[in-house]
Amino acid sequence: QVQLVESGGGLVQSGGSLRLSCAASGRTLSGYVMGWFRQAPGKEREFVAAASWSGGSTNYADSVKGRFTISRDNAKNSVYLQMNSLRPADTAVYYCAASLSSTDVLKSGNRVDYWGKGTLVTVSS
Numbered sequence: 001q002v003q004l005v006e007s008g009g010g011l012v013q014s015g016g017s018l019r020l021s022c023a024a025s026g027r028t029l030s031g032y033v034m035g036w037f038r039q040a041p042g043k044e045r046e047f048v049a050a051a052s053w054s055g056g057s058t059n060y061a062d063s064v065k066g067r068f069t070i071s072r073d074n075a076k077n078s079v080y081l082q083m084n085s086l087r088p089a090d091t092a093v094y095y096c097a098a099s100l101s102s103t104d105v106l107k108s109g110n111r112v113d114y115w116g117k118g119t120l121v122t123v124s125s
Helices: 103-108
Strands: 003-007 010-013 018-025 033-039 046-051 058-060 068-073 078-083 092-099 119-124
Touching: 003 092, 018 033, 018 092, 018 119, 033 068, 033 078, 033 103, 046 068, 046 078, 046 103, 058 068, 058 103, 092 103
Parallel strands: 010 119
Antiparallel strands: 003 018, 018 078, 033 046, 033 092, 046 058, 068 078, 092 119
16 A cells, blocks of 8 residues: 655745655555645645656646756655745645656646645745
């Protein structure tokens, strides 16, 4: 049974930074694309970023390009999301996701094999 556990959320002022972490346990997610989604209050869950197993292929939502960076450490079975220049519109619950597909497929949301339970990020103005 694979579990994804997010950490690093919290309250930050507009323009600040946070780094989210997601650790997988239960098995090594060899070959899996890992990524992040978010869901703001009253809105649907949306894609944020994804990274291939090697980390050589990444994909970002237009709204976070240039501000967020996804990375992974396969030795630690973990993926990270460095979030800079945060805005109040970035306030959401951030979910870690894993998919045995591609970054494009994960971005579409059509195949997600594992979800984390989420971590709350609140950006104050």
